[in-house]
Amino acid sequence: MALRANLDPAPNLLTVADAAGKISWTDIFGNNHPVELEIGSGKGTFILAAAEQCPQHNYIGMEWAKAYCDFAADRLRRHGLANARMVHAEALWWIRCHVEENAVAGVHVYFPDPWPKSRHHKRRLIQPEFLNEAHRILAPGGQVRVVTDHADYFEWIKAVFAGQSALAEIPFESPLPQRDGGMVGTNFEKKYALEGRCFYVIAAQKGAVEETSAAGRQKVVKDVPAQKTG
Numbered sequence: 001m002a003l004r005a006n007l008d009p010a011p012n013l014l015t016v017a018d019a020a021g022k023i024s025w026t027d028i029f030g031n032n033h034p035v036e037l038e039i040g041s042g043k044g045t046f047i048l049a050a051a052e053q054c055p056q057h058n059y060i061g062m063e064w065a066k067a068y069c070d071f072a073a074d075r076l077r078r079h080g081l082a083n084a085r086m087v088h089a090e091a092l093w094w095i096r097c098h099v100e101e102n103a104v105a106g107v108h109v110y111f112p113d114p115w116p117k118s119r120h121h122k123r124r125l126i127q128p129e130f131l132n133e134a135h136r137i138l139a140p141g142g143q144v145r146v147v148t149d150h151a152d153y154f155e156w157i158k159a160v161f162a163g164q165s166a167l168a169e170i171p172f173e174s175p176l177p178q179r180d181g182g183m184v185g186t187n188f189e190k191k192y193a194l195e196g197r198c199f200y201v202i203a204a205q206k207g208a209v210e211e212t213s214a215a216g217r218q219k220v221v222k223d224v225p226a227q228k229t230g
């Protein structure tokens with residue numbers, strides 16, 4: 001599957017030897033800005049927008065479909081984004097191998113494959129072990145965000161979140177300062193929005209959640225029910 005001819009993904013492709021163990025973001029990005037991970041980046045539309053809009057953050061996109069991964073890395077290169085890299089790997093495996101605990105400020109999962117048949121549910125990305133890993137790698141105050149269009153998968157996701165008591169649910173806010181009317185701006189969001197589908201969102205934070213924040217900031221409430229938009 002070639003999505004575009006003459007791709008040059010290498011400058012924005014991060015390749016880590018299996019034996020390398022845990023990696024240093026500072027070695028990769030040359031700074032100590034907060035790092036956010038996106039899992040299942042597809043064609044890279046979210047990571048591209050986030051890296052452009054938030055230059056004081058670094059981004060790692062993970063995608064196991066090689067053609068999409070290369071396409072996304074090539075897009076990042078064409079936009080001259082030094083604060084974003086793509087990784088071609090199965091995300092949970094790569095995180096376990098290479099990401100230190102308390103090392104990331106955010107984990108983004110947008111429109112994960114729903115695997116609707118019961119016998120395929122074990123293939124779903126959002127499982128207790130996935131959320132345990134998200135908790136391990138998030139720094140205190142770090143957040144995990146998920147968006148799906150699939151109602152049944154969302155029920156599953158809510159149950160997995162409810163089982164991870166060390167992550168406190170918080171209201172979902174778009175991670176993008178400029179949204180063009182969308183929520184996370186991915187290709188699947190755009191496609192499904194045209195079809196008029198509902199989107200289901202959930203977010204959680206590692207560590208204590210402020211009951212009431214300072215003036216002008218949003219009130220953050222514990223145990224907010226997962227939200228549905230549409």
Ligand SMILES: C[S@@+](CC[C@H](N)C(=O)[O-])C[C@H]1O[C@@H](n2cnc3c(N)ncnc32)[C@H](O)[C@@H]1O
Binds near residue numbers: 186
């Ligand atoms: C439905 S697509 C959504 C793509 C993009 N997030 C969007 O909203 O347009 C899900 C993507 O996640 C990737 N993916 C699924 N499981 C993955 C995993 N365990 N590790 C890395 N990528 C994964 C798939 O290859 C696919 O490109």
